[in-house]
Amino acid sequence: MDFSDVLASSIHDIKNSLGLILNSLNELVDDPNNRIANPRQASLLQHETQRANSALIQLLNLYKIGNAQLVARINEHNFDDFFEDVLADNQAMCRGLNLELTHRCDPHLTGYFDADLIHGLLNSAIGNAGRYAKTKILLSATIEERYCVIRLEDDGAGFPDALIHCLPSENGLPQFIANDPSRTHLGLYFASRIAALHRNSDGRTGMIRLRNAHILSGSCFELWLP
């Protein structure tokens, strides 16, 4: 048995457990007679369980990237439709945290990307934003400079300057991984690897950018896809 099999089968078990935890929590949150946990606590648990699940998927994907086994399966997708899928995955958690999660884009806008990979990436990003947002999280997509730009914004305190500056301005991987392996940094590292898997035949490659105060006042995570 090689390591990827061990990893895959462990992840299968862990995901089964997480699934059961999530479903029980859902029932707790929905049950007006529940006396065990207050809805706020249950929502927090739900939130963390989903983050653990996203982290697990990241871990498997990172392992595959390391073995050059991960390739983006690029297809054309309607953004409105795709964002509805992402929202369906995260709406319950955001409601539990009293956050308003919305999306904004031209209903006919389409883009070329690997829906599984970008969905997973946005799940983790929303999970992160859920920690910092005050009341709102906004997901949007536009076409800029011949790239599809997906933005995830919140109305929190914004990214610290140091984090914004550690991203190279053009294509290339973030430099920070070695000196600060914190959770956010790992997430950004993963996001930039996933973005870089998106290439077009004209040689352009996907990338991520960070900024503050775009439409909402807080942090703004940008995914630029060719």
Added chain:
Amino acid sequence: MTDEFTNKKFLIIDDFSDVRSAIRSILRSLEVTQIDQARDGNDAIVQMTGKRYDVVLCDYNLGPGKNGQQVLEEARHNLLLNIDSIFIMITAENTRDMVMSAVEYSPDSYLSKPFTKEILQRRLDKLFERKADLKKVSKAMIVKDYNTAIAELDALIATDPKNLPDLLKLKTEICMTANRYDDAMVIFEKVLHEHEVSWARLGIGKVLYWKKKHQQALEMFQQLIELDPNLVTAYDWLAKTQAELKQFDAAEQTLHAAVKISPRALKRQQQLGDLALSNGHPEQAETAFTRAVTLARNSALNHPSLLAGLARSKSSNNKHIEALKLIGEITKSFPNQPEAVFYKATATAAVKQNQGDSVAAAAALQSAEQVISQCGELANSKLGLELAKTYAQLGDHDKATALIQSVIANNHDDEEFLMVLVQVCREAGFEYDAETAIREIQQGVVKTNNTGVYLIKQGKFDEAIHLLHEAADEMPGNKTINLNAAKAMIIKMEKFGASMEDILTVRRYVERVQTLAPQDWRLHEVVSRLKNISPTA
């Protein structure tokens, strides 16, 4: 808000009761009232046989026994699902890997766990909507009326819906089935003009393959594999193209690489086994057939040729006793099936011959001949080929040659099958120039066919019908000849009226083709034209 699910029948398949009840409570919260549960694959098949479900939620990993893919295969194979039923495969892995490994049958959707109530509801809403939108297309597909299916799809495409990219992809798939390669090509090129997308590039490769531009197809598939080394379908097509170019060793290596990436596909393992055996690599053949037999154990796609192939490989590796033991299992696994008796007989003949017992080999061969003769004029060409191979192995080259010639004549325009035939001749070590024979026989059949078509155009119907009628009697298994004989008579009847006798003759030609290849894309037109003809005399 969700009363649309109230009248739908749901089946949950999972080996853990906790997981089943968790899914059940999600469904209850979506107002689903009719929920059944199955704890393993066999249980699921029993329930699906007794009841038609609208939605099946099946975990891929079901513990020992059938896995989710095998449940799906059996359900589709035995028609346990309606066209508007929905089969959702639940997986723990990233769904992308599953999409790749499913070759024969794919579910309507994958769902990666854990999933929330909202995700499931959204997925079900979308799938029901899609099924409703595509209802007319699916109906046309069931009766193989591809032109209507494409026209219906074009009407949907014209409304510029959100799932336009999916519809375009579906249209190319139907165009390919209907041999409308140029229409598919337009879409592939348009998509690739916008962005590099692997299904479109793969599509161009397939069109090149079917248009016999094999060298260009080869380069296209190689390029795809370089871009995405995990794209198993590209390996399958590359191997097919390599075989067409007679690069048999390369084709074997390609399939070998493909089974390393995705070892669960039964058909691929069998193809690899067959290739390895004809390439003179019996050890590799044994490995591939061993895997194929294991995979087939719980599968609806199990077939007597798998155990026979494994037995032949074992015998080539001098494990004759093991081979004979395996052969004994063939008729046990497939009781009361003439095909099983046939494969048992040919495999026995081959093993006995390898052991030097030519008397027992000849006796086994005789019982194979008996099965074939019971099948009548439309005996399966695959069985014919298997028998010819065995004749050649036993040294009866005259019988092998005669049989191969009739198999070629019956399949003169089926390039894929003819390539298998060339391989079989190589495997049997048969000093017979199959390729020259194919060319000669093809020329003869094509000439007859063209003359028939020419005579019809000249209005000389009786001459055309006479010629094609004779040809069809000579090659009852040839689909093209039968179809053209039918067409010639239909055109004549449409012009000059029909007798009951003529209608019955045409019906016989059509029935032959329906028996030989129920999926043939040319059938629908002939059948519907025949339906409009009523006897005038």
